[in-house]
Amino acid sequence: MAGKYAKKRKRPWIAAVLPWKGDKAGEAIRKIVFLVALITFLVTGGILLWEMVIQPAMVDNKANYVQQIYHADDNKNNTATSEDSEYDENGNLKKFVELQKINPDIKGWIRMTDTVIDYPILQSSEDNPEYYLYLDYEKNHSKYGSLFFDARNSINLEDPSSKSLILYGHSMNDGRMFGSLLNYGSLDYYKEHPTFEMDTVKYNGDWKIFSVFKTNTLSSQGEPFNYLRTSFSSDSDFLNFVYQMEIRSLFDTGVDVSADDQIVLLSTCSYEMDGFRTVIAARKVREGEDTTVDTSKAVWNPTVLYPDGWYSAKGGTKPQHLATFEEALAQGKINWLAEE
Template sequence: MFKCELFSVQKNKADTAAYNNAADEISAALSVDGIELQHTTEYAADAKKLSKAILEKLNASDSDLFLFVNALSTTDNSSFRKLFYRTIEDIEATIPRDEEHRDLTPKLKVSSIGDLGNGYKGYCFSYSGKRFIALPCASLTGAEIKELIRNGVAASNDVFTKNAELYPVGVAFFDQQGREVDPQLNQIDISAATAPTAPKKQGFFRSFIPQKEDTKKQKIRKIVVLIAIVAFIGALIYVLEFYIFGPMRNDAVNSEIQTIAHNKDKDGGDSDGPEQDWDALKAINEEIVGWITIPDTKIDYPVLYHEGDDRYHQYYLKRTYKEESSEYGSIFIDYRSPEGAKSRNVIMHGHDMLDGSMFAGLLGYSPKGDLKGDLEFYQDHPVITFNTPDGDAKYKIISVFKTSTRYEHGEFFNYMQGEFNSDAEFMNFVYNMRVRSFFDIPVTCNEGDQIITLSTCCYEFYQWRLVVVARKVRPGEDKNVDVSLASRNSAPLFPDVYYSRYGGTRPETETFKSANAKGLIDWYDGKGNLQGSEDLTATLESNPTEPPTDPPKKNEPKPTDPPPTTYFPVTYHNFDGSQYAAYNVKEGDPVPTPSGTPVIPEDDYYTYVFKGWDKSVEGVDFDHLNVGIDIYPKFDAIKKE
């Protein structure tokens, strides 16, 4: 959990009052996001005084996040420069330079965190593990102060994660011509400050505690021994907790509910009844909405759904079904499946744990480091059981693939879409699942089907996921699959980062309608004539990036992050300012133009004709984008006769 110093900058009375009125809500919201608010201070918008206060707190505070709210008041970076560049220059002046860096100029890496409302941006930078975030005045953005802070912190976290490898201490070095040098030179030791002297302890063995009369060498030896002892104890506690006590507790908790769920007299009771005792499960937790099972794995768990989840807060990510804190978490339904277990696509997440629990069993379909899939494992396990209080059900697997949750890995497919605007969009979504599959699977699918999507972490690349998709067995349909007809997909579709590392040619893909019209699809058995747009709205218009469900463990392959790529938000607006379309455009790429025509309703005097999008934005190259932009429509007003 981050420890936070919050600075309420007093630019105007209205914003200051709004912050003070919402202070308790803000503190609670930050706590939910993993931030402990230690201290809040009000400061006037005075660069000199603010710089002095920040430097004092840097030396005296153990906080690792410095958050400045209501600090900025311009849509460009001028107010940020005016208020914070004195602080930045003061910090830069203290950065040590050894012989290798003697002729170089150190600069803190300051980054924009994007538009937080009405064109007003936030900015962030870091130094020696300390993070700094400056946010615009809430009244200017049109957002509530609490949501503005949460959105600003979330956007900043993405920036800090992206910059961590190239700027490990937050500093970039430049040569005498003003050119940024090799990132390797950014790895500089800045731990020059002397740590405070620890208070003298009493009652401990004199042989381990430095004494006043000890020589310098004796004191150093004792300190080294103490550090070694503490490190050993900490490592021992971690090993015992991670490899022994944690798995034992998790097994006990899950064994308890498995016993309750399956505690039915199959011989003497109703053999046609549900497999789970739903009354007993609901008595434990009303948010248990399903039960998922895959044979020959540890996957035999309750499925939870919490209606309050959003991108920043997933309740059961680190909680058991008893709502107790646990690194193992629970199997839970994603908030983008808005009807829970009744959604058209029921998206479920679970951790990949080293002891094989939770969703680690999914890796049987494609083990860690594998990018071909285990066809034999699929053939032995082609069906998943997902039961709900509405009835028991089998689901036939239709796709197994690995993909990215990051836009910077190339052309993006967001598999986390739970509802759809049309049957055409749904079938195009299924088509995109299947062209990515490691296997060609002899299971049909159509617009009348419900699917489940099981997702867990894999580490072939940074923040990749293993995804297993299955569709519900239809009434009267044989639940068995002729797996002898399954085969390997000779060219499954991967994100671009795969081809950058391993080579090969990215296969050409269609949309569902075009592929079906060409006879390229042999798994569709619907009625055809699908209505509506095929555009996958989740992929085109939302940022799907999520925190990894489980970080790589000790002795496991570390995630590999490709060279950082900058993407800029491009938002097209309707005449009333609402969003018409949105894109994340790679730096240097041309700006796309959305299809369709925005409309202004006619009034008593005029009709309005759309004349195109206003791309006369000063300083913006629409063929080689280098900045986030908002684009508005142009209309001709034609007077009625």
Template structure:
């Protein structure tokens, strides 16, 4: 009989130990990811002693402009692979838009320069030896192993309860009524106390999981709601033509501004990428904060709206016009702009976009894009046709990831599309007007 109790306690303790170990192992591979860090295991000793083999590094997303010589960076090994490397920057080649890197333990620099588009971020801290466990959280076999451990824990707890009930039943049969009641009350209290120590954390965990799941549901529900709203607007007010001659760019889409403005009188235009990736109304209120988290129908929305800078003219006749849009995870709004810096061939198929107003249609060709700070010089508006504006254009081109032969002068009309990137950083795409109808 006492043997049953010992076996019950043993199984319960083993289950608790395994459960605790699983939770402890999950923390370094889950909490940092929620906080926005990318997690990688170091497989070689090229960065010893700073980052020894089999350690885990936590990489924070950063912009190229924040990288200096002697910084350690994490980058993709190629444009067609997900394999990454972490080495130190020994030189920055601005002409080629590339980093020259070297492993601290290596005798020479890496054979191939790292172009800016392959840059991922900077490692901010590391945990030694944890890399050997990384496959548990990144492979199918690892996930199966974790699932098996969780099932094993549940099985151990259930077995412990079964054995304890058998022990309790046999003890009640042996003892006299008075002793049975006393012993039963004592054991019952002990068991309840022990059970609470397991149940309370589990209940808290379930509550937190439900809360986090609810938050995620609300976020993605908001995404879906915004997507549906703008899809309906595009279907109702933006009429695209299927067959259009190549040089008749202006016939690809027509906007019904009269009815669209009945929905919201702040509509001043429509931005349309000719490959259909981006197609949204442009709003203007004279207040840059109004449409940050407000949709065209004036409902609250995480995605907000595409809107024109408060200092710009709504006819897009300023030398420099600024248009803002959120970098959404589901790639809506300006979420696809990031592909200009991430995908080497993306630009070739996405050079042109249109801005359509009630009176005119304008076509723009992209000539530059780069990461900038939230207080960058690019947010200056308006400009006159002066040498100062030419210097502004030249500065943009010098900092651009894209090196194009497109001529841009102070007489051109320039539009900048700005979207959020990492904290206190922005990604900007610049285009010049090349035609109008």
């Protein structure tokens, strides 16, 4: 008789959410579906939190740290007396000393006014040229990677491989790293940002943008334009290279270029078509030259040369351009060559 009146055991609270002994089949299935949904929500939320909040904050904190070091030394150099030299005994800029203690692969710095671009530039060896593609300046893995020079480049001005510096970086969807470069699809944006600062451990530099172009990397879209050149066989070879960038430029900038100029190409992924790149080409401001640009002269280029695949996908007619700089010069088609 005692068993008949025994008190029924109370189910624990957790039985309300977990499948439990005595659950009917429908109830057990409901709980399993709920648990799967909850786990999916938590995992997805955690990934989003990492991708959209934690990781970007870590990138910003690391960037702020080296920015404080670099710009503090920059300010010291600006206030140095005439007896002080901004270079050390090895011919390197002193403002890079502390940065190179963090990582000797830090070979430069780039800053664009009114953008987030204010970053160190790394450079690895030719044995592993994309070493910093997904590593930060502390060599920790990061989807943001680092901005880095082409491994073939020399930062010594006397070296032929410094004639055309190439700088790579990711165009992140959140605008970090080289994300701002995609804004150069707008003429108004170019007019507001026609120059930038880029220093190497060997020299300071201001740079004037003379071409903004889109190019392909996939042969299925037409023969890719080889803009990844660092040295040239002659002045004519160099000027023909500039000519090829000028006819591809979205704008006629009004910035002149000479055979004696040093140039830099900022290259980043673009999304108009698979494998596309946006490239910003700039020349170093010459000694004694005004660092500003008269952007009132800048206009849209009415005969932009795009990759062949562009016309197949987006329509339009491919413009006809003379094949070489020499031909265009002979026919008076060059308006960007600096006067000697």
